Amino acid sequence: xxxxxxxxxxxxxxxxxxxxxxxxxxxxxxxxxxxxxxxxxxxxxxxxxxxxxxxxxxxxxxxxxxxxxxxxxxxxxxxxxxxxxxxxxxxxxxxxxxxxxxxxxxxxxxxxxxxxxxxxxxxxxxxxxxxxxxxxxxxxxxxxxxxxxxxxxxxxxxxxxxxxxxxxxxxxxxxxxxxxxxxxxxxxxxxxxxxxxxxxxxxxxxxxxxxxxxxxxxxxxxxxxxxxxxxxxxxxxxxxxxxxxxxxxxxxxxxxxxxxxxxxxxxxxxxxxxxxxxxxxxxxxxxxxxxxxxxxxxxxxxxxxxxxxxxxxxxxxxxxxxxxxxxxxxxxx
Amino acid sequence: xxxxxxxxxxxxxxxxxxxxxxxxxxxxxxxxxxxxxxxxxxxxxxxxxxxxxxxxxxxxxxxxxxxxxxxxxxxxxxxxxxxxxxxxxxxxxxxxxxxxxxxxxxxxxxxxxxxxxxxxxxxxxxxxxxxxxxxxxxxxxxxxxxxxxxxxxxxxxxxxxxxxxxxxxxxxxxxxxxxxxxxxxxxxxxxxxxxxxxxxxxxxxxxxxxxxxxxxxxxxxxxxxxxxxxxxxxxxxxxxxxxxxxxxxxxxxxxxxxxxxxxxxxxxxxxxxxxxxxxxxxxxxxxxxxxxxxxxxxxxxxxxxxxxxxxxxxxxxxxxxxxxxxxxxxxxxxxxxxxxxxxxxxxxxxxxxxxxxxxxxxxxxxxxxxxxxxxxxxxxxxxxxxxxxxxxxxxxxxxxxxxxxxxxxxxxxxxxxxxxxxxxxxxxxxxxxxxxxxx
Numbered sequence: 090x091x092x093x094x095x096x097x098x099x100x101x102x103x104x105x106x107x108x109x110x111x112x113x114x115x116x117x118x119x120x121x122x123x124x125x126x127x128x129x130x131x132x133x134x135x136x137x138x139x140x141x142x143x144x145x146x147x148x149x150x151x152x153x154x155x156x157x158x159x160x161x162x163x164x165x166x167x168x169x170x171x172x173x174x175x176x177x178x179x180x181x182x183x184x185x186x187x188x189x190x191x192x193x194x195x196x197x198x199x200x201x202x203x204x205x206x207x208x209x210x211x212x213x214x215x216x217x218x219x220x221x222x223x224x225x226x227x228x229x230x231x232x233x234x235x236x237x238x239x240x241x242x243x244x245x246x247x248x249x250x251x252x253x254x255x256x257x258x259x260x261x262x263x264x265x266x267x268x269x270x271x272x273x274x275x276x277x278x279x280x281x282x283x284x285x286x287x288x289x290x291x292x293x294x295x296x297x298x299x300x301x302x303x304x305x306x307x308x309x310x311x312x313x314x315x316x317x318x319x320x321x322x323x324x325x326x327x328x329x330x331x332x333x334x335x336x337x338x339x340x341x342x343x344x345x346x347x348x349x350x351x352x353x354x355x356x357x358x359x360x361x362x363x364x365x366x367x368x369x370x371x372x373x374x375x376x377x378x379x380x381x382x383x384x385x386x387x388x389x390x391x392x393x394x395x396x397x398x399x400x401x402x403x404x405x406x407x408x409x410x411x412x413x414x415x416x417x418x419x420x421x422x
Numbered sequence: 423x424x425x426x427x428x429x430x431x432x433x434x435x436x437x438x439x440x441x442x443x444x445x446x447x448x449x450x451x452x453x454x455x456x457x458x459x460x461x462x463x464x465x466x467x468x469x470x471x472x473x474x475x476x477x478x479x480x481x482x483x484x485x486x487x488x489x490x491x492x493x494x495x496x497x498x499x500x501x502x503x504x505x506x507x508x509x510x511x512x513x514x515x516x517x518x519x520x521x522x523x524x525x526x527x528x529x530x531x532x533x534x535x536x537x538x539x540x541x542x543x544x545x546x547x548x549x550x551x552x553x554x555x556x557x558x559x560x561x562x563x564x565x566x567x568x569x570x571x572x573x574x575x576x577x578x579x580x581x582x583x584x585x586x587x588x589x590x591x592x593x594x595x596x597x598x599x600x601x602x603x604x605x606x607x608x609x610x611x612x613x614x615x616x617x618x619x620x621x622x623x624x625x626x627x628x629x630x631x632x633x634x635x636x637x638x639x640x641x642x643x644x645x646x647x648x649x650x651x652x653x654x655x656x657x658x659x660x661x662x663x664x665x666x667x668x669x670x671x672x673x674x675x676x677x678x679x680x681x682x683x684x685x686x687x688x689x690x691x692x693x694x695x696x697x698x699x700x701x702x703x704x705x706x707x708x709x710x711x712x713x714x715x716x717x718x719x720x721x722x723x724x725x726x727x728x729x730x731x732x733x734x735x736x737x738x739x740x741x742x743x744x745x746x747x748x749x750x751x752x753x754x755x756x757x758x759x760x761x762x763x764x765x766x767x768x769x770x771x772x773x774x775x776x777x778x779x780x781x782x783x784x785x786x787x788x789x790x791x792x793x794x795x796x797x798x799x800x801x802x803x804x805x806x807x808x809x810x811x812x813x814x815x816x817x818x819x820x821x822x823x824x825x826x827x828x829x830x831x832x833x834x835x836x837x838x839x840x841x842x843x844x845x846x847x848x849x850x851x852x853x854x855x856x857x858x859x860x861x
Contacts, residue, residue: 223546226541
């Protein structure tokens, strides 16, 4: 057993923070059950279920730590953290700790647990016998490789996040330049959390999508040999099916565009009817086709329509935000 | 070779979602929002870094070094050498699949290690065979992971790599010792039949037709009448073994199958026969057109050739075909004169023994040596495996009964043998033929 102890020891070193964080949150909730129950109008069955869930999580933590189920163990700090937050009405009731500190602890412990996988796997692989290994090579490349493994991705991540923040700033400024209701709508929207989140994800998605279009083919071209690329291609389930699907997709996409346009038109008309009334819409549409009516009527329709749409979107967004908040409250307290 | 996702990568996405959600819930905690975005970015960047590193994985030179042949009781040293010519060190998971019927004795065939940049790694492990014959190594698998094991790239190195396991030296020594013991008690190659040879038998009076060279002149002078010297005849045997390599011969516990015992007995017999100066050949009986023949010959070199052939035995893909094996044996077996055919078969596959009648008609002697399945019952098997083995043995018993009745009709002796007495029964049968005049 001596030969597996090093890897096993390292596994426990890296995995235990996640287990401790999970245990900490669960035990904290279990020991202060009365205060948790008092803060909510929870039915008795709900309390029993919540208690059972906490015990279940505690059991799961022990099981995953001992049986080396790293994936399960990594998810438990997040789960127990959210349960804890739910229990205390989205608050951290530990005076020196704030939400930010607690979440950072959860993040670090989860990543520690993820790092423990390597040692868990190593101990499992070498349990059959002592590894007889001979290794040699210049040590000078070690720093380069550590940088590539840790520093390089971290730097890129920071750069990318800063880029996203910068792009959001540019977008915010850009909203001031566009006319009328859109600028106020956009500025108001982007200043909210949900707006920042949506824009952040969208901008990051765009950056990643662009990198996928350029970086990934470049990397694939660099890392795959011709035969491997061919193998990869041929390893697809059924090339014929794939090609046929692609062909069908082309037809569908054309039809799809037509349908989408029709749908958008119907939606626009529907929204106009909803906002301005049927009579007004019909007369405006008639004037659009017959040309008998003055253009000012149609302009007014467009202007009013956009104004109303903007207001409605703002209303919907605010309602959406409230809805999400309510959802979180329902789910997590 | 593409980058594959793991469950742990999904956890990072979940963590990102959780961070973004917290950013939404707490308007003052906007950094959470960016932490979430950073986690998503990390997810993708790690993937790209791994994709770039897969080039280095692809260019690793991997070699498996081991001896091609080994014997049953000796350990085989296997080395996996990985040479990295790139400037990237790689944290690899290495799994080398050794043959199915080998057991790991020392070291480990799998590990996680770092392959240094412009360096090499050499993993050594020792395995021991349990069964005789040719065994295939499996693939060598290299898995490259990122530091948090979110993604992985797998490289599978497929290569045809065989190792041949010959019967142990103990079996050969047994044959030699039995041969030595037999020559002490029965005297070399001699039978009670008088004829050409060096061993003196008796003196008798000359009768018409006796060769002049056999006249014993000193005895003639003493007795004043023509006397001839008679010797015991030397009777080298022609032995052709027809060994069934059908799949039923390999049922049971690894190392204790009928085929394993049969191979050991043949190895003992070969060394025995080589010492006695007899001729010996072997026909490996498999399904149609897969049979192979090593013709009759004698000497140590030929014995080694047969043992090498035994070490390369591979199980047939279907039931063995006796008729084709006999045809091959007669056509390519260099059979001259009376030959003793040992057919070693468990008689468990649907076969027709009628072709053996042809051998009897050609004045050859035929004996069927049949390893009796219940005697080879795998005591090491347990639970479901044992039940399957028993059901299979019971089912095959019907086929065996049918073939035994057929052999009886053909007047071909069938000897039921167990793991311990197989070699002795074969030797006894060979010596009885020698006593009756040999080939």
